[in-house]
Amino acid sequence: MYEPGILVRKPREEELDQLADLIKRFYIFNEEFDPAWSIVADPDNTARIVAKEYIEGAGETLVALIDSQVVGYIHAEIRENKMLEAGKIGVITEVYVHPQARRRGIASRLVEEMQALLGEKGVRHIAAEFPAQNIVAKEFYSKLKFRPYASIYLREV
Amino acid sequence: MPEKKEGVDWYSLSLTLHRFYGGKIETIPKVPVRRIKDFAIWYTPGVAEPARRISKDPDESFELTSRWNTIAVVSDGTRVLGLGKIGPEGAYPVMEGKALIFKFLGGVDAVPLVHRGRDPEKFLELLELVEPSFGGINLEDIESPKCFYILEEARKRLNIPVWHDDQQGTAAVTLAGLINAFHLVGKDIRKARIVLIGAGAANIALYRLLKKYGVPPENIVVLDSKGVLHPDRPDIDKLMISHPWKYQIAIETKGGGLPPGAGPDKALEGADAVVAASKPGPGTIKKEWIAKMAKDAIVFAEANPVPEIWPWEAKEAGARVVATGRSDFPNQVNNSLVFPAVFRGVLDVRAKTVTDEMAIAAAEELAKYAREKGIHEDYIIPTMEEWDVYPREAAAVAVKAVELGVARKTTTYQEEYERAKTIIATVRKKYEMLWENGLIPKPPVDYE
The missing domain is CATH 3.40.50.720 (NAD(P)-binding Rossmann-like Domain)
Structure with missing residues (x-):
């Protein structure tokens, strides 16, 4: 189902720069959908800080590699609601594949691998969060059999 | 700035003659009306029977009405020629001109349908609503990128061929030219670098x-x-x-x-x-x-x-x-070499769609025709005067539609070639008779 030669695993320290670049690209892409998604003035530095946190284990992160190059990543966090039977939910907050590596099913593969990883941690549902106007994300998750589950409404304080 | 050729001011001449003739096309009946009583066949009460028959089986509308040979030339006037957004009324003379070419070169009855549905969903709704009137839709002069969405969606939603001539027409005739140009220089198009x-x-x-023809995207x-x-x-x-x-x-x-x-x-x-x-x-x-x-x-x-x-x-x-793209230089890449023939072919087999494979079939036949005549640097594509190319393209398209399983009727190359040739020749003959008998008035001004 997936192309051979694509490796998916947790990111390593030496991949910080490459991961930071993908994180920055993810936020630049999503920026246009809603003013509340506007990115900080120094996206390069901040993306490096975030990448470092991800590598050190903040949330769950996986990277996809082709020929030892990081070409995509996925990040998720586990949220728990004690009142719900569902309990822990794994929420995918970021996915990005480098344009050079697209149309090979890498994003789908990242979601599958993330689901497996979260499953091992007792998660029975996975969700995805993205700007309401991002039709590409909407189509992507619909194709992977995700359904609308919660809505987030926003206003300025 | 007016484009003048051999001293002719085409703009001024065109305006005068459009006003003189009051447009370019009209509807003429094709059945005998020998006496008023004949209307009992063509209209009430007789017409109730074909109407009932079609109501039970809508596909019969392709056999019992002129739907099989009628298409709409549809535009919202958002990108007309090089003139830009000139509105639906502004687009009308262009669509009417297209209809004239459809009839003259392909024997296809085309109706200009200009409208105000600039919103793509409204445009698509219009196409869906009028689908029962037509055997095909020719989209024309719609701004990009909206035109891509409309074509893609219309192809999914409608059960008649939808063609956007600015896309497929131009692309098909260009492909025909490229096929022969590569032939001439002795290179394989599928290994070539194309910009x-x-x-x-x-x-x-x-x-x-x-891409569909086999050129690797890279x-x-x-x-x-x-x-x-x-x-x-x-x-x-x-x-x-x-x-x-x-x-x-x-x-x-x-x-x-x-x-x-x-x-x-x-x-x-x-x-x-x-x-x-x-x-x-x-x-x-x-x-x-x-x-x-x-x-x-x-x-x-x-x-x-x-x-x-x-x-x-x-x-x-x-x-x-x-x-x-010019007729005064050799090798004119001209849509008119393709669209009348493509519609002739799809209408004759009552096709449900027109695919890119069918556009390629038209391009290949066009290229083959020129090769048979003998290609050289100044002749890689036929000209509009070589009218035998139209029935040949129509036959290639019709056969491809049958092969792809999108035709409501089956045919062979030879059968469709003969049919298309007869239809187009009959139109020309009728037209000549009208002209020779003075029923089409002589133009009050002319060019040399």
């Missing part, structure tokens, strides 16, 4: 046809006004939303291996062919760029009224085969 300058309706459709480079469509373009993710068709080309071609930000000069280095469908020249394409192309370069400069580079300039720079 497309301009990423509008024509070239985006040409990319699709070339061998193709497509440029828009910002440079090569490349996965590393800064606006690549934005294109994913705003122009998915350009986005797809960038991802699939990988920018043809060029560095991101490369312009046409870099893209043409070592290229075997260039197809420019961009902005009028001269000087849009520079001689120095052509000089850097591979040996026996093929140059198609399709902008009107002035090609991106003059043919003699391209030749001086080393091009071997040059084509333009």
